Amino acid sequence: MFHPTRGGTRGGQDQFKWEDVKEDRHRENYLGNSLLAPVGRWQKGRDLTWYAKANSGDADKDSQQSQKRAEFQSIKDAEAEAMAEAL
Incomplete structure (x- = not known):
C-alpha cells in the first residue's frame, strides 16, 4: 500500500536547461526567454536587467x-x- 516515492522531479524539471531553449524553434513560447535565453546580436554586451536595478x-x-x-x-x-x- 505504501510504496517508496520515485526519484527525480515531477514534470522533468531536472532536465530543463535554458541552453536548450536557445536552440528550440519555439523559444518565443517560453516565459522569460529574452532574459534567460537571449539569442541574436542585439543582446551581446548589453545589460538586459537594467530596469530592475536600483538607481x-x-x-x-x-x-x-x-x-x-x-x-x-x-x-x-x-x-x-x-x-x-x-x-
Whole structure:
C-alpha cells in the first residue's frame, strides 16, 4: 500500500536547461526567454536587467523626502502652538 516515492522531479524539471531553449524553434513560447535565453546580436554586451536595478539617486530622494517631512512636521507643530496660544 505504501510504496517508496520515485526519484527525480515531477514534470522533468531536472532536465530543463535554458541552453536548450536557445536552440528550440519555439523559444518565443517560453516565459522569460529574452532574459534567460537571449539569442541574436542585439543582446551581446548589453545589460538586459537594467530596469530592475536600483538607481544611485534613490538614496538622495529618500533623504530629501525625510527632510521635507521633518520640515512639514515642524511647521505643523509651530502652527498648533500658535493656535493654542491664540485660544
